[in-house]
């Protein structure tokens with residue numbers, strides 16, 4: 001079967017910008033057909049990882065392959081099968097939206113008219129506007145069309161939803177789910193935890209250039225931490241408690257508990273804990 | 281060749297502006313000659329006896345008393361300098377404008393080899409320079425015809441061939457410089473062309489720096505030399521061609537493994 005190789009496989013990737021850290025010893029695997037979220041605070045190395053995969057920047061340590069092809073030796077073959085959307089949606093300012101979309105298809109040597117017009121319709125792209133007349137969100141839509149019109153086997157999105165209104169975000173994910181049903185894998189970096197939780201099956205968390213964990217989204221968000229809100233000895237307390245609840249309750253002995261609620265922590269609270277760990 | 285066409289289109293506005301400005305300015309100066317003629321003729325002798333200034337401008341070889349001499353010393357010099365500046369602007373911008381304009385992530389993640397990108401862009405640069413020179417030369421010829429001047433086709437062809445090569449050399453050196461930096465270095469490119477232009481004039485006057493003639497391409501594209509000798513300086517042209525090819529290859533090699541970050 002040709003679909004055996006993982007969509008993305010990174011082994012011990014290290015990329016430095018001169019003395020500065022980019023990413024350190026990063027290993028990651030994205031299976032075919034998966035929707036994979038890549039999370040991390042600003043400057044963590046998400047874009048660096050993605051640019052290394054696409055051959056925009058060179059790395060000297062580690063290996064990476066996409067759809068079973070080595071990213072260094074088969075860059076062109078890889079790019080044929082990939083739809084990439086950069087975090088900055090910038091194009092040639094004097095060109096019209098339609099010309100940009102056609103230019104991308106022409107370079108690929110493909111006729112993508114049908115798919116492109118369907119995408120433009122659904123995203124509401126005005127083909128006759130010049131790029132320098134468009135807002136960030138509208139340029140992002142063009143970027144989406146350019147990434148999707150050739151029906152790639154793998155999508156790589158760098159912060160795709162920043163700048164899109166909620167309606168467009170929903171439409172964007174609807175499109176991803178449709179392509180995903182047809183077998184395409186998707187790798188997206190994001191700061192928005194709720195969209196990772198809603199749409200991704202697996203996720204990885206990166207901080208300061210290093211991978212902290214990678215797992216199913218379900219496991220990552222499952223935690224024994226609880227948010228506790230109580231009034232103890234007349235004082236209001238509100239905190240996240242992680243660990244043995246018996247110990248927590250034992251600590252209450254001899255105190256007056258007026259009121260207590262114990263609930264699941266918010267999604268961001270779980271992730272903040274991943275982000276901040278080790279920073280102390 | 282999609283990218284070649286794209287590149288030509290992207291450059292078309294700048295190309296038209298430069299070509300028309302340079303062409304019309306020089307054509308205007310040719311047409312002005314009739315009104316200068318009488319006064320210039322009287323002064324032609326003194327112009328050719330101004331020592332080093334005459335040498336630098338080639339007026340020791342050609343007399344301003346004829347349109348041919350006026351063309352070889354004044355018009356050709358203007359065309360050389362302006363053409364070199366145009367080539368420098370094109371050369372510095374060719375690759376670096378993608379990074380400066382943040383379009384590199386779009387272009388270089390399309391399935392196209394970097395070598396092929398560089399090649400097509402360079403081809404567009406060559407086309408621009410050749411078209412620029414063809415159109416300008418055509419305008420100057422029309423000027424000559426209008427002035428009723430006899431045209432020596434061979435020396436005109438030789439000069440415009442040499443000046444095109446000179447512009448290509450300067451553009452390619454700028455192209456090489458731009459492959460090593462992130463920003464768009466238009467200013468540096470213009471600086472390079474003006475310095476080489478000045479170097480040509482100086483090395484003709486000062487024996488101490490005579491060897492600069494091997495460095496500056498303005499030396500072999502000097503119209504006064506070409507017109508008086510009726511041929512090109514083969515050795516100098518070969519050096520120029522060598523510099524051009526080596527610059528291009530280094531730029532290509534460097535660009536293949538360059539980190540492209542927006």
Ligand SMILES: Nc1ncnc2c1ncn2[C@@H]1O[C@H](COP(=O)(O)OP(=O)(O)OP(=O)(O)O)[C@@H](O)[C@H]1O
Pocket residue numbers: 017020021022040041042043044045046047048049087541
């Ligand atoms: N061109 C560069 N030169 C030097 N350092 C760089 C360069 N690009 C990125 N870095 C550094 O590499 C680290 C990772 O940057 P990267 O852009 O990958 O972060 P990111 O996770 O995408 O962040 P964000 O969420 O802000 O987009 C940062 O600390 C940054 O300072």
Ligand SMILES: [Mg+2]
Pocket residue numbers: 046047048087158
């Ligand atoms: Mg980023």
